[in-house]
Amino acid sequence: MDAIQGFAVLTYNVTKEYGKQQVLKKINLKIRRGEFYALMGPNGSGKTTLASILASVKSASSGRIEIFGKKPEDAKKVTGYVPQENFSSPLLTGKENLMYFAGLLGYSKTKANDIVEGLLKKVELWKDADKRVSNYSGGMRKRLEVATILFPGLKLLILDEPTTGLDPSARRKFLGLIQELRNEDTAILLITHIGADADLASRVGLIDKGVIIAEDEPEQLKGNSGLQNVVNIETSIKSDKVATLLSKFSEKMKVMETEMGYRVFTEDVEKATPKIVRALDEIGCKATRIETERPSLEDVFFKLTDRPVSEVD
Amino acid sequence: MGQIVATWKKTIKEFLRQKTVLFWTIGWPIIWVLIGSFSFTGDAPADIVAYTRGAISISMMVFGLMTAGMANIPGNIAQDRERGLLTKVMSMPVSPWRDYAGRILALLAFSVFSAMLVIAVGFVCGAKFFFTWTDFAASLVFILLIFVASAGIGMLIGTFVKHVHGAIMSGVGLTVVSAALSGVMTPYAYLPSVLQDFARIYPISSANSAITFLMVGEEYAGYNPLTLSQIFFTAFLALLLFVIGLIAYSRFCWKKD
Numbered sequence: 041m042d043a044i045q046g047f048a049v050l051t052y053n054v055t056k057e058y059g060k061q062q063v064l065k066k067i068n069l070k071i072r073r074g075e076f077y078a079l080m081g082p083n084g085s086g087k088t089t090l091a092s093i094l095a096s097v098k099s100a101s102s103g104r105i106e107i108f109g110k111k112p113e114d115a116k117k118v119t120g121y122v123p124q125e126n127f128s129s130p131l132l133t134g135k136e137n138l139m140y141f142a143g144l145l146g147y148s149k150t151k152a153n154d155i156v157e158g159l160l161k162k163v164e165l166w167k168d169a170d171k172r173v174s175n176y177s178g179g180m181r182k183r184l185e186v187a188t189i190l191f192p193g194l195k196l197l198i199l200d201e202p203t204t205g206l207d208p209s210a211r212r213k214f215l216g217l218i219q220e221l222r223n224e225d226t227a228i229l230l231i232t233h234i235g236a237d238a239d240l241a242s243r244v245g246l247i248d249k250g251v252i253i254a255e256d257e258p259e260q261l262k263g264n265s266g267l268q269n270v271v272n273i274e275t276s277i278k279s280d281k282v283a284t285l286l287s288k289f290s291e292k293m294k295v296m297e298t299e300m301g302y303r304v305f306t307e308d309v310e311k312a313t314p315k316i317v318r319a320l321d322e323i324g325c326k327a328t329r330i331e332t333e334r335p336s337l338e339d340v341f342f343k344l345t346d347r348p349v350s351e352v353d
Numbered sequence: 354m355g356q357i358v359a360t361w362k363k364t365i366k367e368f369l370r371q372k373t374v375l376f377w378t379i380g381w382p383i384i385w386v387l388i389g390s391f392s393f394t395g396d397a398p399a400d401i402v403a404y405t406r407g408a409i410s411i412s413m414m415v416f417g418l419m420t421a422g423m424a425n426i427p428g429n430i431a432q433d434r435e436r437g438l439l440t441k442v443m444s445m446p447v448s449p450w451r452d453y454a455g456r457i458l459a460l461l462a463f464s465v466f467s468a469m470l471v472i473a474v475g476f477v478c479g480a481k482f483f484f485t486w487t488d489f490a491a492s493l494v495f496i497l498l499i500f501v502a503s504a505g506i507g508m509l510i511g512t513f514v515k516h517v518h519g520a521i522m523s524g525v526g527l528t529v530v531s532a533a534l535s536g537v538m539t540p541y542a543y544l545p546s547v548l549q550d551f552a553r554i555y556p557i558s559s560a561n562s563a564i565t566f567l568m569v570g571e572e573y574a575g576y577n578p579l580t581l582s583q584i585f586f587t588a589f590l591a592l593l594l595f596v597i598g599l600i601a602y603s604r605f606c607w608k609k610d
Contacts, residue, residue, distance in 0.1 A: 058610075095444040099609045121444035125437030129363065131370045136363070143359020144447050188441070 047106070048073050048196045048227030049094060054103030056089050056250075063089050065250040066103070071227050071243075073195070078230040078241035079252075080337060082349045086250040087231045088124060091200050094229070095121035107196055115196070120189025124200040124231075126181050130174035134165050134184050137173060141188045159187040163217060179210025183217060190221070197221060200231040215240060233349050235337035244337060248345050258337060265343050267293075267335035269309045271316065274301040274329040282325050289316050296342050300329075303339065356447055360455020361462075367432075368425060368463045377525065378421045379467045382413035383474045389413070390478035403481035408565050408573040410475025415499055415537050415561040416528070417467045422503025423510065424524030426460055430511030430606065431520035439606060449603040457504055464500050488567040495560040495567075495587075502556045502591035508598030512605045537561050541575025549576075556591040559583060 049071040056064040064086045071077045081087045092098040093105065096112035096119070107115035128137045138159055142152035160166040163183040173181060182202055189197045199218070203211045219240060221228060230241060238244045238258065245255040254261060271289075275282060278301065286295045289304050289312050296303040306312040309332045317327050341349045368374050389409035397405070433439045442452065472480075484492070507524060514520040532538045534548055535558030544552060552558040559578055566574035578587075 092440075097440050097443050097609065116444065116446040119444065121441065123437040123440045123444075125435075125440070127437035127441045129367060129436075129438070131367045132363065136366065140359050140363045141445075143355050143362070144442065144445055146355045148355075 046072055048075070048108055049229065050106040051094075052104040054090070054093065054100045054105060056086070056093065056098070057101045063250050064093075064100070067250075067252060069245065069252065071196075071229060073227055074222075074224040075243060076222055076228045076230070076241045078232055078238035078244045079247055080232050080235065080238040080244055080341065080349065081247035082233055082341075082347065082351070085247045087247050088200055090247075091121070091198050091229065091231050092123075094196075095119060095198050097121070097123075118193060118195040119198065120191070120194035120196070121198045122185050122189055122200060122202060124204065126178075126185065128173050128181060128185050128188075131172065133170050133172055134160060134176065134180075135169040137184060138187055142191065145191055147191075155191060159190050162190060162220075163187045164213075177210065179206050179214060182206060182210075182214055186214075186217060195225060196227050196229070198229045198231070201233070202230070203232070203234060203237055211237075235339075235341075235349070238337050246337070246341050246344065248341070248347075253344055254340070261337065261340050262335050265335060265340045267305055267339055267343060268307055269305075270333045270335050270339060271304040271306060271309055271313060272298070272301070272331045272333050273304065273316065273320075273327050275320065276326040276328055278302075279325075281323060282320070285319055285323060286316065289319075293343050294346070296339070296348060298348075301327075305335075305339070305343075356451040357455045357458065360452050361459045364429060364456050364459035365462055367429060368459065373521075374425050374428070378417050378425060378463070379470055381420070382417040382467070382471045385416070386410050386413045386471060386474050386478060386480075390475070390480070400481070403479055404483065404569050404573060406475060406478055406480035407482045407569045410472055410478075410480045411565050411568060412537055412561060413475075414468045414471040414496075415557065415564070416532055417471050418464050418496070418499050419503050419528045419532060419537070419557060420525065421460060421464045421467060422500060422505075422507040423528045424507070424521050425463070426456065426504060426507035427511030427514060427520035427524045428517060429456065430508070430602070431515065431517040434515065434606065435517050443607060443609075449607040452607075453508075453599060453602055460504055460507075461500060468496065482568045483570060484568045492564045492567050495563045498560045498588055498591040499557050501595040502560075505591070505594030505596070505598035508602045509594075512598075512601040531555065531557070536575070553578070553583060554586070554590070556587045556594070559587040560591070563587070 047070055049069060051067050051069040054064055054067040055062065067090060079087045089098065093100050094112055096116055105112055108118055135156060138156040139152055142156055147155060160169045163186060165180060165184055168180065203214055206214060215237060230237065232238050242257065244258050244261055245252045283295055283302060286302050286304050289306055291306055293305050313330060320327050338349050386409060390406045510520055510523050514523050534551060535555045536544050536552040537558050541549065541552055541562060562574045562578040566578055571577055
């Protein structure tokens with residue numbers, strides 16, 4: 041019983057089907073109180089569906105779910121959910137948006153005013169509180185929406201892809217805010233397809249095709265993957281020929297295509313890098329930038345599934 | 354009560370801050386009051402002109418009420434759904450009935466505001482009404498029935514037409530077509546007999562005729578809509594549309610997949 045009380049989320053064999061399509065397959069998830077858990081996977085992997093089920097917006101086809109020991113629909117008072125979409129009303133000011141949510145949560149006007157002021161200060165929007173949300177930047181709008189789950193009493197915070205579409209600076213600021221939300225009593229579930237975001241979590245689950253394929257602390261996941269070094273190359277051209285050439289240097293696994301080039305998984309980076317540059321040169325492809333990196337969670341996902349977590353155009 | 358008030362405040366602010374909503378619900382009817390008052394009255398005697406302007410003002414007020422219910426409410430629901438607000442609210446301890454009540458009360462306040470403005474412009478243009486206070490009170494009941502029927506239809510559109518533009522255009526289209534076919538925007542006497550039958554059945558045009566009958570007279574309404582059977586049928590259909598809209602909204606908009 042003590043063990044169960046220590047968990048914010050427990051799911052037992054949760055499945056979700058849309059007609060014949062099985063979106064979630066026997067998901068068993070455990071998130072402890074105070075834990076920051078990231079669920080990382082590509083589009084269509086079922087992560088948003090799982091978040092929606094935990095937030096009581098969708099129902100599971102089978103299986104059992106407990107949020108602090110209750111069914112999701114009975115745990116709405118302690119669950120805060122930020123969906124993927126920008127749900128705040130652009131016609132209202134930031135303050136009016138939060139006052140609306142305060143009203144929905146049953147706060148009196150005076151109490152709501154105090155709480156909303158505190159929340160706006162916390163998400164650094166107090167100066168812009170009376171501006172219409174239509175005048176907010178993407179980052180400001182997302183911070184406002186996160187403020188809707190900071191009302192007192194919420195113990196499970198579910199954030200679905202909160203950094204998607206944010207520029208790097210806004211993303212960093214936003215992640216800083218999420219880090220500040222961590223405390224002993226509040227569990228955070230972050231849904232993402234970005235490895236750097238998931239890296240902030242205390243535990244990460246990798247989900248693919250409705251199955252959690254790996255779950256551990258971020259560093260453990262990377263360590264267990266057997267990957268040591270990655271050469272990240274930006275190339276002047278991308279083609280099958282270039283990929284085939286680079287695959288000769290990727291001993292650990294096949295080459296991963298990125299937006300600007302390729303990631304090559306090799307142990308001896310020092311030796312391999314000049315050889316890669318020369319080989320590329322010989323086929324008329326310039327390496328415009330080369331960096332040696334530690335493996336990322338995206339690399340781990342790629343190793344486990346043979347597919348990148350984010351599709352490359 | 355907190356949830357109803359919160360939804361009421363949010364919805365009314367959104368109505369008042371959206372230019373397209375203001376134009377179609379208030380601006381458009383006012384434009385037609387102005388056009389109708391000064392273009393279609395010709396050289397008729399002053400009294401007839403004044404009562405005609407009164408009848409036009411009533412029709413345009415009804416048109417505004419129809420637009421508010423049939424286009425603004427579905428637009429508002431579809432917007433909330435499309436931007437994920439309904440998903441967010443569904444994840445909170447909020448009752449769909451309270452959400453519905455908040456939206457409907459906001460629509461009621463906005464509709465009253467638009468109706469008063471349209472009638473005020475009619476007065477300024479020289480509209481005249483002929484009524485007793487009992488007639489006036491009865492007219493308010495018929496206005497309420499128009500509101501209720503329009504809101505019911507609007508909730509149905511908002512529930513089943515998923516996209517914002519689709520929902521708004523469906524609402525505006527239904528408003529314009531049904532207003533034209535049922536005698537809200539065309540004199541009842543000029544309608545072919547099949548549409549005259551429709552005008553008596555359609556609760557909104559029936560209530561419109563009842564208000565015109567009470568406030569301006571039978572010659573402007575085109576017939577006497579205040580028979581017991583028609584009053585009963587109008588009230589019944591208006592309330593039925595409202596209840597169907599309410600059930601559809603709470604069942605389907607708030608349905609967990």
